[in-house]
Amino acid sequence: MLGTGISQSTNPGGSINPGLIQFASNKQLDEREDDARKSLREAQEQQNQPAILNLASHLRTLWQSAKDGKMEIDQRLLKCLRQRNGEYEPEMAAQIKAHGGSDIYMMLTSMKCRAAEAWFKDIELPPGEKPWGIDPTPEPDLPEDVQDKIDALVQFETYQLMLEAESIEAVDVNQVKKRIQELKDGIFKEQLQEAKQATFRIERRIEDDLVQGGYYKAINGFINDLCTFPTGFVGGPFIKKDKSLAWVRDEDGAHPQVTDKLKRTYRRISPFNLYPSKGAQTLQDGYLFEILRFRRADIQKLRGVPGYKTESIDAVLTEYGQGGLREWMWYDQEKAEAEGKPHKFTDPEPMIDALLFWGNIQGSKLQEWDKEKYKDLKATDDYQITAMLIGNYVVMARLNPHPLGRRPYYSASYEEVTDSIWGKALPELMEDIQRICNAAARSTINNMAIASGPQVEVHADRLMPGEDVTDIYPWKITKTKSDESGRADNPAIYFYQPNDNTDKLLKVYQYFFDQASEVTGIPQYFQGSQQISGAGKTASGLAMLMNAASKTLKGVVFHIDLGIIVPTIEEHYLHVMLYDDDIEKTGDINVMARASDYLIMQEQLQVRRTEFLEMTNNPTDLQIMGLKGRAGVLREQVKGLKLPSEDIIPPKEAFEPQPEEQGAGGLPPGVPPPEVIAAMQGQGMHGQGIRQPMNLLPGGQQAGTVQ
Numbered sequence: 001m002l003g004t005g006i007s008q009s010t011n012p013g014g015s016i017n018p019g020l021i022q023f024a025s026n027k028q029l030d031e032r033e034d035d036a037r038k039s040l041r042e043a044q045e046q047q048n049q050p051a052i053l054n055l056a057s058h059l060r061t062l063w064q065s066a067k068d069g070k071m072e073i074d075q076r077l078l079k080c081l082r083q084r085n086g087e088y089e090p091e092m093a094a095q096i097k098a099h100g101g102s103d104i105y106m107m108l109t110s111m112k113c114r115a116a117e118a119w120f121k122d123i124e125l126p127p128g129e130k131p132w133g134i135d136p137t138p139e140p141d142l143p144e145d146v147q148d149k150i151d152a153l154v155q156f157e158t159y160q161l162m163l164e165a166e167s168i169e170a171v172d173v174n175q176v177k178k179r180i181q182e183l184k185d186g187i188f189k190e191q192l193q194e195a196k197q198a199t200f201r202i203e204r205r206i207e208d209d210l211v212q213g214g215y216y217k218a219i220n221g222f223i224n225d226l227c228t229f230p231t232g233f234v235g236g237p238f239i240k241k242d243k244s245l246a247w248v249r250d251e252d253g254a255h256p257q258v259t260d261k262l263k264r265t266y267r268r269i270s271p272f273n274l275y276p277s278k279g280a281q282t283l284q285d286g287y288l289f290e291i292l293r294f295r296r297a298d299i300q301k302l303r304g305v306p307g308y309k310t311e312s313i314d315a316v317l318t319e320y321g322q323g324g325l326r327e328w329m330w331y332d333q334e335k336a337e338a339e340g341k342p343h344k345f346t347d348p349e350p351m352i353d354a355l356l357f358w359g360n361i362q363g364s365k366l367q368e369w370d371k372e373k374y375k376d377l378k379a380t381d382d383y384q385i386t387a388m389l390i391g392n393y394v395v396m397a398r399l400n401p402h403p404l405g406r407r408p409y410y411s412a413s414y415e416e417v418t419d420s421i422w423g424k425a426l427p428e429l430m431e432d433i434q435r436i437c438n439a440a441a442r443s444t445i446n447n448m449a450i451a452s453g454p455q456v457e458v459h460a461d462r463l464m465p466g467e468d469v470t471d472i473y474p475w476k477i478t479k480t481k482s483d484e485s486g487r488a489d490n491p492a493i494y495f496y497q498p499n500d501n502t503d504k505l506l507k508v509y510q511y512f513f514d515q516a517s518e519v520t521g522i523p524q525y526f527q528g529s530q531q532i533s534g535a536g537k538t539a540s541g542l543a544m545l546m547n548a549a550s551k552t553l554k555g556v557v558f559h560i561d562l563g564i565i566v567p568t569i570e571e572h573y574l575h576v577m578l579y580d581d582d583i584e585k586t587g588d589i590n591v592m593a594r595a596s597d598y599l600i601m602q603e604q605l606q607v608r609r610t611e612f613l614e615m616t617n618n619p620t621d622l623q624i625m626g627l628k629g630r631a632g633v634l635r636e637q638v639k640g641l642k643l644p645s646e647d648i649i650p651p652k653e654a655f656e657p658q659p660e661e662q663g664a665g666g667l668p669p670g671v672p673p674p675e676v677i678a679a680m681q682g683q684g685m686h687g688q689g690i691r692q693p694m695n696l697l698p699g700g701q702q703a704g705t706v707q
Contacts, residue, residue, distance in 0.1 A: 055369045055397065059357055059389045062277070066289050067329075069278035073422055074331050077229055077271055081338045083109050083427040083434060084228050102445035106437050108513065109427045112522050113227040116414075116426060116553070119522075120223045123557055123595045124565070125216060131561075131595040132569045134203045136195035136586075150183045198586040205583055206572050213237065213265040215568070221268030222412075222564065226556075229271045230425045231413045233283075234564055235290075236266030237572055238408065264575060266568070269409065272335060277359070281419045283409045287359025290409075292388075293351040296321045299390075307398035308388075309370075316352070316390045324350025325391055355389040358400070358407045369397055403578070408571065412563030414556055426520055433516045440509040444502050451500040462492035469493065521552030561593030609637045628655035 082089060086105040088096065096103050124131045154176060210216065218234050225232035244261045247254045269290065277286030299317060302308045326332075363377035366385065377383060384405035388396040400407070413423025427434070458469050464479035480492035517523045569591045577585055613633060616625060625633075635649045 055361070055365045055387075056389060056392055056394050058361070058365060059355070059387060059394065060392075062287055062357070062359070063275070063289055063355055063389070066275040066277055066287070070275050073230070074272065074329070076422075076425070076428070078331055078334060078338065080229050080425045080427040081335070083431065084113055085338060086110060087338065088438075096442070102442045102449075104438070104441050104445055106434070106441045108437055108516055109430060109434050112430065112516060112520050113426055115522050116227045116520075116556075117223055119553060120226070120557065120560070121220065124219060124223065124560060129594075130207060131593065132565050133592045133594050134199045134206070134569075134573070135590050135592060136192060136199050137590055150180060150187070153183065154180055195586060195589075198584050199589055202573065202576065202583065202586065202589070205576060205580070206569065209237075209264050209572065209576070210266070213263050215266045218266040218268045219564070223560075225268065225271060226412060226414055226560070227426050230422045230428065231271060231411050233269035233271060233274055233409060233411050234266060234568065235269045235409050236568065237264035237575055238267070239263070240265045264572065272329075272331075274409070276421055280421060283411055283421060284406060287357065288407060288409065289358075290356040291327060292354045292356050294354060295349065295351060299352060302395065305396075308396045309394075312390075312393040312395040316393050316395060320352050320391060325352045326350075327353040327355065352390065354395075357385075357387045357389065358409075359385070361385050361387070361397075366397060369394060403574075406571070410564050410567050412559045414559075416559055430516050430519050433512050433519060436512045437509055437516075440505050440512070444505040444509065447498075447501050447505060451498045451502075454495040454497050457494040457496065459492045557595050561595055565593045565595065566591050606637070606641075609633060613637065626655070628652065631655060 079089065086107045086109075087093075088103070088105060093103070157179070158176060213236070215236070218236065222232045222234045240263055241260050242263050242265075243258055246257050246259050248257045273291040275289040275291075276283065277288065280286035280288070296317065299313060299321075302313055303310050329335075360382040362379070363374065363381050363383055364379040366374040366377060366383065367379060384400040384402075385397060386400055387394055387398075402408075411421060414426045415424040415429065417423045456469065456472070459480075462481040462483070463469065464481065467478055467480075469478060478493060483490045483492075573589065573591065576583065613630075616622070616630070622630065631649050631652075638644075638648050
């Protein structure tokens with residue numbers, strides 16, 4: 001009998017007592033193996049039907065085309081990675097080794113990339129700030145019912161005016177138009193204030209989602225890619241069920257409880273794992289593949305998820321669960337070595353590669369894959385879908401859930417190339433300079449080695465037996481024979497000192513080293529260099545130099561804002577509006593990228609605010625600004641110092657004027673009597689915030705208003 005344990009015990013009746021260890025007989029093991037084979041055979045029979053294979057075959061064809069089209073890009077990606085890591089290309093390394101001498105690699109590219117990363121992260125990921133914001137639109141849309149109520153109120157006021165003046169000529173058309181505009185302005189002002197409060201709540205919700213969903217971690221990884229590769233990518237929001245720890249209170253106090261929570265997550269997408277279609281100009285153009293790598297346990301979790309086929313998942317686990325599955329690329333081993341993972345493919349628990357597809361598929365192919373689910377589709381039309389292909393099995397195919405059919409992928413480059421997903425990488429911009437500096441450094445080292453001592457020429461036949469000319473030391477005496485020709489000026493040992501050219505070579509290196517700053521737009525003082533001359537010797541001069549230099553990098557920040565920050569926040573906002581029912585819906589918003597303007601100028605704004613406070617600290621300006629105005633400036637100054645402004649500066653309400661005294665009958669001045677208000681409420685005017693009276697009577701006498 002075979003078992004999975006080490007020992008077993010027998011009870012008095014003679015039967016086996018397995019205890020905590022499970023045992024199985026040979027027959028049981030055979031039955032389990034037969035069941036597994038049966039499940040695999042059934043899944044294969046179901047998945048190998050011509051109709052279902054049609055979709056898998058079509059996706060395979062598209063994948064091969066995308067993979068072939070990206071081969072040149074993959075070569076560029078590897079080259080950039082090696083250049084940043086300080087590694088020669090294999091061909092160049094072989095030539096240097098064959099020639100001999102130094103193989104030194106000057107880490108100039110790495111230095112520039114690290115400086116750029118630090119600068120971008122200071123701008124995009126500042127402590128205590130976020131690189132985005134949400135504001136309501138300048139002029140919120142006015143609902144039609146509110147416009148009707150404005151017209152009704154103006155008609156009522158006009159009618160009241162004619163009754164009091166006992167003349168139709170008392171009504172001036174221009175004054176009526178002005179009154180309508182006044183009412184609109186008042187409503188716009190109130191709606192704008194309400195919109196600001198609503199957007200503040202939405203902004204707070206989005207920020208909480210981003211922190212929990214790893215958004216800023218994804219941005220951090222994206223910036224590393226941006227400074228290394230032609231293009232960096234971010235994906236999201238993806239809905240993911242994740243375990244979280246919550247503290248639950250009961251009569252015994254608080255105790256932890258593990259719960260499953262749905263999160264909107266983001267991730268940095270490796271440029272090696274994204275494959276657009278040939279000729280695609282944007283990530284929303286053509287079709288797109290992403291390589292995903294799962295462990296067996298990850299694929300098991302896909303059972304029961306809407307859109308996934310359990311039969312296909314079981315077939316994948318049975319066929320690839322033990323040996324794994326690799327969508328082998330030509331660069332896999334070279335990439336693993338460049339990333340410092342040479343033993344990546346010897347893992348005893350191999351990964352299973354999946355191809356995530358985004359693009360158009362004809363309705364007939366979807367109906368062949370799942371006739372019941374897609375029976376309502378038109379067979380001849382194309383539909384935006386997302387599908388997952390593992391080996392020969394399509395485990396998932398569903399319509400793109402985005403209302404506009406967009407894909408959750410975003411990109412930006414250090415230097416954009418028009419109508420292309422792939423831009424120019426920072427290492428590519430300075431590739432020639434890096435090669436020249438490497439050549440100058442190798443030549444300098446080789447020349448230093450050669451010129452460090454004399455070259456010796458020896459007539460070996462004139463040496464006395466036992467003399468070792470390779471052993472050179474001071475005051476050495478070497479015994480030689482005389483020249484047979486009798487010449488006294490022909491010594492047996494001749495010393496020659498090679499020329500030392502290190503000064504010239506170092507000047508060449510320094511020139512091209514300086515050119516790297518010009519080409520990349522990253523000057524040396526961004527890296528903390530002390531070798532600064534001219535205006536850079538003073539603090540104000542250095543600040544001006546850094547501000548001038550940052551103009552080049554501001555262009556890159558603009559690419560990040562336009563390609564990553566704004567679209568991701570807009571998509572997250574749309575996701576919240578579509579699927580979250582516990583928050584107020586508002587449609588009039590603008591997403592702002594704060595990094596390219598506000599955050600870059602933050603230090604300068606702080607200085608200017610201080611100057612403004614000092615300049616306006618006089619009775620005249622204080623009378624103009626008032627306490628409320630000065631408190632607003634001071635509040636922003638305190639925020640810039642990362643201090644709790646709400647605890648230091650009183651709120652705005654503390655500076656509001658006191659309400660006016662009540663008039664006769666306990667009503668504020670200008671308010672109509674209750675019977676008039678009741679009549680106007682019958683017209684649907686109550687609660688619309690129309691408070692300003694219509695000033696149409698002679699002498700400025702006011703007609704009624706609505707509170």
